[in-house]
Amino acid sequence: MNSANSVVVLDFETTGLSPTQGDRAIEIGAVKLQQGVIVDHFQQLINPGFRITHFIEQYTGITNAMLNEAPSSHIVMHDFADFMGDANLVAHNASFDQRFLDAELARIHRHYSGRFACSMLVARRIYPDASNHQLSTLVAHNRIEQQGDFHRALADAEMTALLWQHILDTLCQRWQCQAPSFAMMAALQKQPKANLERFFAKYADNQSS
DNA sequence: TGCCAGGCCCTCTTTAGGGCCTT
Numbered sequence: 001m002n003s004a005n006s007v008v009v010l011d012f013e014t015t016g017l018s019p020t021q022g023d024r025a026i027e028i029g030a031v032k033l034q035q036g037v038i039v040d041h042f043q044q045l046i047n048p049g050f051r052i053t054h055f056i057e058q059y060t061g062i063t064n065a066m067l068n069e070a071p072s073s074h075i076v077m078h079d080f081a082d083f084m085g086d087a088n089l090v091a092h093n094a095s096f097d098q099r100f101l102d103a104e105l106a107r108i109h110r111h112y113s114g115r116f117a118c119s120m121l122v123a124r125r126i127y128p129d130a131s132n133h134q135l136s137t138l139v140a141h142n143r144i145e146q147q148g149d150f151h152r153a154l155a156d157a158e159m160t161a162l163l164w165q166h167i168l169d170t171l172c173q174r175w176q177c178q179a180p181s182f183a184m185m186a187a188l189q190k191q192p193k194a195n196l197e198r199f200f201a202k203y204a205d206n207q208s209s
Numbered sequence: 210t211g212c213c214a215g216g217c218c219c220t221c222t223t224t225a226g227g228g229c230c231t232t
């Protein structure tokens with residue numbers, strides 16, 4: 001099975017919220033899903049080249065001392081680009097991780113061909129009754145076993161992957177059908193909520209025909 | 210000391226404003 005049949009679920013820890021304001025990645029974690037099973041993982045701290053704030057140290061548990069020993073983004077992102085291959089990508093609030101992925105890859109002139117899907121946008125449509133749609137809340141809401149500590153990249157990527165698979169299982173049960181395609185999920189995340197029932201009905205018709 | 214981004218989505222909307230979500 002080549003990587004085009006895989007989904008890579010990724011998560012960045014960063015120095016802040018915006019790469020356009022000088023923020024950099026300090027850790028990347030990712031898992032590779034094939035047919036609902038985690039078959040590989042990637043985790044690496046990244047030295048951003050400057051000291052991170054006390055807030056980020058407290059938020060992530062990643063310290064300046066840890067980052068002083070970490071390799072540069074140049075080395076890590078080449079490895080991660082090889083890990084991704086041409087797989088499709090999933091992240092929680094994907095627009096955030098996509099901005100940092102694009103910025104860090106641009107620095108080393110690497111590119112990716114996979115498409116992004118967002119577990120948060122899909123979860124807002126599938127679990128409208130959740131109290132909120134933070135990753136930790138959705139993990140608890142769906143009684144998913146917590147993996148490691150929130151706000152570390154690999155643990156968040158693993159929990160996002162388990163949430164993503166739980167969403168696929170929820171949709172399979174709703175339609176009594178096979179696993180939805182990545183393209184279907186990418187379309188679902190853009191559907192207006194008022195159009196969801198029509199969207200689901202159309203998808204079910206296409207599967208049965 | 211306080212603030213800094215950007216996309217989505219809802220509503221008391223669309224010539225706008227503000228909350229959510231990510232670090």
